[in-house]
Amino acid sequence: RLEMRSFGVKVSVIEPGFFKTMITSTESLEKNFLSIWEKLPEETKASYGENYVKEFLLTLRKMLKNCSSNLTLVTDCMEHALTSRYPRTRYSAGWDAKLHHIPLSYLPSALTDTI
Numbered sequence: 001r002l003e004m005r006s007f008g009v010k011v012s013v014i015e016p017g018f019f020k021t022m023i024t025s026t027e028s029l030e031k032n033f034l035s036i037w038e039k040l041p042e043e044t045k046a047s048y049g050e051n052y053v054k055e056f057l058l059t060l061r062k063m064l065k066n067c068s069s070n071l072t073l074v075t076d077c078m079e080h081a082l083t084s085r086y087p088r089t090r091y092s093a094g095w096d097a098k099l100h101h102i103p104l105s106y107l108p109s110a111l112t113d114t115i
Helices: 026-039 042-048 051-065 072-083 095-106 109-114
Strands: 013-016 090-093
Touching: 013 072, 013 095, 026 051, 072 090, 090 095
Parallel strands: 013 090
Antiparallel strands: none
């Protein structure tokens, strides 16, 4: 963003939360993860432990349940960034981006690691 300023290009960063799209399809993500997992050497799998896959997939499913299907939150940010006379530097789309990701980004790493 800062590198483009010297060329007269204003860059706005759109930071969406979690949304239901083809990228966040539960089936697709699980299939990709399991495919990668199966290709790992047994030594690596043993390092992670037997419960790693189960716990990861449970966490993934819980996370994906909270995805918003209202994609207009993202496209509204895009529209504002493209058409506004004075676009913002950053746009956060979705309640999770506003209430979770952005506040965490301002905290010290040690605290966010704990959270």
